[in-house]
Amino acid sequence: MFLAGSVWSITGAIAEFRRQRTTVNPVEVGAASLVTSGPNRVTRNPMYVGMAGILISHALLRRSPMALLAAMLFVAAIDRLQIPVEEALLRDRFGSDFDTYARTTPRWISPGGLQWCAARGQS
DSSP: OHHHHHHHHHHHHHHHHHHTTOOOOTTOTTOOSOOOSGGGGTOSOHHHHHHHHHHHHHHHHHTOHHHHHHHHHHHHHIIIIIHHHHHHHHHHHHHHHHHHHHHHSOSSOOHHHHHHHHHTTOO
């Protein structure tokens, strides 16, 4: 189920970005809209959450502490190096709309987000 939720997080986010005719490229400055629906209702970074979930699922399946460490390093690197750049671009582009979204939606995922997914059979 964890793996399925991770895949849903990525594919659902991509579908929502396409539906809103905006880019999935995290550093493309020409984002047409601020996507706050679909998986983006649960986390500001559903694609990274999904990638991390797939890496963690792989580590657990293999029972590999080293693979789990690699997943944790991925999360740390994305959280500290990539996401701040993306959020700065979104803040510049969408101003107070992004600030409101950032205040109400966690960067990664919250227990409330997990409940939201579970209610829809996606956790």
